[in-house]
Amino acid sequence: MxxxxxxxxxxxxxxxxxxxxxxxxxxxxxxxxxxxxxxxxxxxxxxxxxxxxxxxxxxxxxxxxxxxxxxxxxxxxxxxxxxxxSHIRSWRRQLAKGHRPVQEAITAEHDRTEVLTIWENVLVPGMLQTPEYARHVLTRHANLMQSPRDTEEAVRTRIRRQEGLYQPGRKYRIMMWEGAMRALVCPPSVLAAQLDRLVGVVGLDTLELGIIPFSASLKIYPANSFWIYDERRVVVEDWHAEMWLDDADSIATYLRVWNTLAESAVYGADAQNVINHARRALNPH
Incomplete structure (x- = not known):
């Protein structure tokens, strides 16, 4: 705290x-x-x-x-x-009525954002999740937090947010650690479909998708996930809470972290190769 x-x-x-x-x-x-x-x-x-x-x-x-x-x-x-x-939002309070209100709050923040900068080290970001992958992630989180179950409503709200990927004027700078594409937080078949989805969005004009391979030389360790909204706010997720930070120093720090991590990322065809390698690892034969 x-x-x-x-x-x-x-x-x-x-x-x-x-x-x-x-x-x-x-x-x-x-x-x-x-x-x-x-x-x-x-x-x-x-x-x-x-x-x-x-x-x-x-x-x-x-x-x-x-x-x-x-x-x-x-x-x-x-x-x-x-x-x-408004700065530290405990999961206990946020999830008192389930995941849907949390997803709606994030959607409202997305709707007023033109450039969204994301770092994810353990999961495929919500902006790129398939419904089935999102369902498993939200269910596991609800189990852990012992919160009310409104999974289907939360999934629908999360997936609707992806409409922004197809809206002119939006920009999504999403960067992931390779481990996020290999974590079996869902059955292998669900992860396989999720990886196929990632390959399919590479090349969208609104999306800049970077992957940091396991083999990359790192200038900083890939710590917890965060989202930067138009350089006006950072949302950082931890086990006990989300931190919503809007002071200039914090925003500058997270931008510096993202830019440092980005030096180790690959994009375009190279990113697709990393995704395809993870996909093949699910069905080695």
């Missing part, structure tokens, strides 16, 4: 404590507030929220402001929460 994020969470906790102290009926103790809030609330939870060791939900902020007799403070609390959660 970033220092800035933790500081913002602590600032929200401080504001919650101030509201508890300033309750119109008199200062409340943590235990008294927990009792007012009722089921699921304890003195320990109150303490964790006030000390920035736990992030409040929207419902919890609404309940808190009402319990301390200051419901008018809720809007400001929610604004504070949005301010730092």
């Amino acid at each position: 970033s220092t800035d994020y933790q500081q913002a969470r602590e600032a929200l906790g401080l504001r919650l404590r101030e509201l508890r102290f300033a309750s119109p009926g008199g200062r409340l103790t943590g235990a008294e507030l927990a009792e007012r809030l009722g089921n699921g609330w304890t003195k320990s939870k109150v303490s964790k929220l006030e000390n920035g060791r736990q992030t409040a939900t929207v419902d919890e902020l609404q309940a808190w402001s009402a319990a301390v007799g200051q419901p008018e403070a809720c809007d400001a609390l929610l604004a504070q929460l949005r301010g730092f959660e």
Whole structure:
């Protein structure tokens, strides 16, 4: 968790404590507030929220402001929460209603983007996935995160996003590690069809597809995946959360990482050769 994020969470906790102290009926103790809030609330939870060791939900902020007799403070609390959660979006919160809302949020970002720069080290990017490959990826993620199952809706939303590949004026700079084409996150037959799809999109005028082969000499290690939207925002994926970064320094860093990785990539016919090699490895005989 970033220092800035933790500081913002602590600032929200401080504001919650101030509201508890300033309750119109008199200062409340943590235990008294927990009792007012009722089921699921304890003195320990109150303490964790006030000390920035736990992030409040929207419902919890609404309940808190009402319990301390200051419901008018809720809007400001929610604004504070949005301010730092816009940068680090936990999967637990994002997937509370399934994968479709997450896919829709990303689609909205895609729709306002002219140049999308992608680095993927472990999966074929969503912009190039077949429906069956996407179905396996989303199902595995839902299993891991124990989130509601809305796989088919999420797959449809993800695949609709690929219409951008055929829209004039769009540009997709997608670069992948060879390992992304060999990871059996799906049955071999599904991966084979996915690799055929990759071969088929090489040469689209909207797509610049680069592959870094296992044999390439690397100037930097191929770490976690990220997406750069028009050099105004970077989305970085990790196991606990997605980080949405819009500060100039972070964007410049990820662009520098992408450009450094790109020095080891191959394109065009050479990229097709790497894809075909991975395809043949699925059926060696």
